[in-house]
Each structure stands twice: as C-alpha cells, then as structure tokens.
Amino acid sequence: MTALALYNGLPTQTVPSTNRAVAYGDGLFETIKVETGRAQFLPLHLRRLIRDCARLDIALDEIALRSEIAQLLSQRESGVLKIIVMRESFARGYFAPPHSPSARLLQFFPQVFVDDERSHLGVAVRLCRQQLSEQPSLAGIKHLNRLEQVLARSEWSETAIAEGFMFDRAGRLIEGTMSNVFLVRANKLYTPRLHRCGVAGVMREIILTRLAPELIPAIETDLLPIDIAQADDVFICNSLIGIWPVRKIECLQKTVGDVTLALQQKLTQLIADEAR
C-alpha cells in the first residue's frame, strides 16, 4: 500500500515515532471521496472534523489543513483522501496540555471509481460476533481507536461478504464496520442512535438532513436484530460507497442436526421407560 502523503504540509512517507497517534491512537480521521481533484462534501467532512477535535480538546490549524488539501489534490486525480489529525507529542505519559496543538497527516490513495454493481444489485452482509462497547465520551467521533472494528473485520475474509453489522453489548444494532446502517419499514426510515457508541458518518448525516426529508420520515432510534428481520429494505452507506442496498443478511437456516436427533430419541425412550 503506497500513498501520496503530506505531514504538516511536507511530503513524506513517515510520521514521528513519538507521535501520540502511534502511542495512544490520540487523534481523528476523515475518509473522503475525490473525483478528478474534487473532494466530495468537503465542507461537511471539515465541519465534523472541527467539531470532534473540539470534543477531544485538540487544536486544529484549519487554514493550514485547507491549503494542504488543495496542494495534495492539485493533480486532479480520483481516489481517496484520508486526513488524520493527531495530538502533538508532549512528555512521555498520557498527560497533554489543554487544547494541545495537532499534527496533520494527509494521504491520497489513487483509485478509479467505476459504476459499482453492488450499488445496484446490493450486497451480502454478516452479523459480527465482536460487540461495540458503550463510551458516550467517544460516541459518534471518527477517532483512531479502532481495535473493535479491526477485530470485527477479522471475522470474515470471503470477498462475497461486503460488510458486517455490529451490535453493542445490550444487543442493539449500531453500524457496519466501515458504514452506517438504515432500515426501511412501513414507509419510515430508521437508523441507530449513536450517543453510546458508533461513528456518526457524513453520508449518514447527508441522508438524514438532505435526502430523506423530501422523501420519507427518518427516525434515529434503538434497533434490535428483530428490526432487521422485519425491515422492508436495508441499506448501508459511507462517503466512499454512497448507498449500497443490502440484499442478503447472513442466513440462519439450519438442518436437523445429529445431536438434536439423538437427544430426541433418548428423550422418547426415557419417557417410555418412565411410563412403564
């Protein structure tokens, strides 16, 4: 994996090893689709980044960031722009001064976006065993502590499965490993509330505030597996894929197993013996 990268405006393939992103995942990121040099929905991405930097009390040089984005995208290529904002290193240990300055790592991964049949035909998803922990202090933020997603994504390697749905420890549907989830039922649109955990994606916000209002009532609420089962439509979304219909959710059909059969037979026998 190679990427064109700028660290605080300077071309580089490395970051300082004392960086707090390396040590603690102390930072945030944005993943933005770029078509011929144009970053899609850039104002929304920057607004979220600025808001979430404030939540983590990280100072961000917005002017430098905007100038670096322009610099990195000047080749007018298509691909993925990833912005990582990292709290600057201080002394060894967790403490950092209030409103600490941050370093900016911008990476550009060239990619040609073709009409993706998954956006028409839909995708298959699985249900992840790895659960999300509840942490209101971090809920909604696209921060760099992503081990839960890494563990969830390690549960499958079949390329036929596009995404995995993740639940919190109370069994509520929260999101996909790299997407947000929406359900349609009886002409209403539902998506999980993200005040306990999950990432509040920019595409999710676009759907809730820009696309749905003239089409269908949209509701943020708690959703359970039964709500997935009873949904008319299901789709996932993020800034790179846009909206992908979900065609198939990991199947729960079973056959009659040998152990069940053997136990049934033994129970029948036991009941017969007891009745004698």
Add this chain to the structure above:
Amino acid sequence: MTALALYNGLPTQTVPSTNRAVAYGDGLFETIKVETGRAQFLPLHLRRLIRDCARLDIALDEIALRSEIAQLLSQRESGVLKIIVMRESFARGYFAPPHSPSARLLQFFPQVFVDDERSHLGVAVRLCRQQLSEQPSLAGIKHLNRLEQVLARSEWSETAIAEGFMFDRAGRLIEGTMSNVFLVRANKLYTPRLHRCGVAGVMREIILTRLAPELIPAIETDLLPIDIAQADDVFICNSLIGIWPVRKIECLQKTVGDVTLALQQKLTQLIADEAR
C-alpha cells in the same frame, strides 16, 4: 521529547505513515524500567506481550525483538524502555490477513531513578469522571487504543495529584490511568478483576503471584467506591513506580452552602404557613 529508537532493528525517529498503529491503534505496548542496561522483569513483560499478541492474532518475531532489546540497551544506561508492536499495514481498510506480521518500535527514554519520596510518603489521587467502557475482547491487554486514559488524564494538571482512579460504567473501581490499584482491609488484599476492562499490569501480577502469597491472602474481585472508603490501606503500582502508597483520595468534605440554607429557610417558612 526525544528518544533513542529502533524500528524493526534500524535506528530511526519515524514510522511509516501507513502503519496500522497510526491508522487504528492496531497494536500493543510494554513499558519497562531499565537500570544500568538491565530491563526489570523482562521475561514477565515478554510473556504478557506474546500472550496479548496472540489474543489480537498478531504474529511477533520474538527472536528479532530480543536481539533489538539487547542492541538498544547495550549502552548500559538507566531509563524507560517502551516496546510498541504494530500490525503491519495491508490494503486500505480494516481487514488484515489472519496472523498478520508485525513491526516493532523500541524506544529508550534515558532517566535517572532516584529514591522517590512518593514511595515512602505516599501520593494524592483523584477520582476520574471519565469512565472505562466494558470490552471483554480487549480487557487486560495493554493495547494502543488509549483515548479513555488520555481523556481521564486531561481532567487534572495539578502536579500534587499523582494519579486518577477510573471506574467502569457500572461504577466499579478498575485501575488508575497508568497504574493498577490494590486495597487492604482486615488483613486481606483486594484488587479489581480485569475481565471486562482495564490493563493487567506486570507489577500487579508480580504482587499477586510473587509478593502477596507469603504475606496476605490476595483476592481479585469487584470493588466499589465504598470499598475504597472502608479500606485500611490503598496503594497503586506499575513497572516504573513500583508500589506507591495512596495517602489521600480527593476530598469530599463540603461546607453548608447558601442554596441549601436558603431552601431550608423557605421550607421552614412554608411549613409554618401551611400550619396556619
């Protein structure tokens, strides 16, 4: 902050910017005290590192690691050895192949250890507002997703306060931001269970398995704030500080406030009026 550092055995001050430690905090670390070139309790640290790499399905080149430790400590200096193991970068996105190889970052921070009066006189600690989320998949592991500790440590900057106690979302005492906690009561030693969250420190293990057995029965259990209040002794520990007594826990003494007083007076008046 400067440190002598090796990345996969090569001297450097940087790591690749595509590293999964930078992107996701996808890795683990150890912090080890070094006196004149000798890493204290190194076998215990390496055993934990190897065990927790296995839990995250990260492959570790132990032979290379041991050789790099020897290389970095060959100057026979005193200080802090930090080992960071990071899952190697793969394609963009969360997926990594099973049992992925890892990169090793070793940092050495020179420090002269003097007899610390805090280990004799004890320290003051506070109670943190930031709670720990429960995540059994990651509980006990000294991994790189440390935003909860960063947020907790940002709650105070007074140097007179040495540590902050952290609780889980059910109110159970778990650990300090950078230490484990023990309570003594009625000739028994208690420390929080770490199967839901927290870091299972090497010094904690040494106390439980090597120091306590010939001295006092030691019990891992769920502990609440009332248990801190009722404890005879409290101490914190980690590999760098050893054992520090806790002398003072954030004071909860209050004075009689103006609002309380005013409300009392109004209530007295109301009761008198009603009785008329």
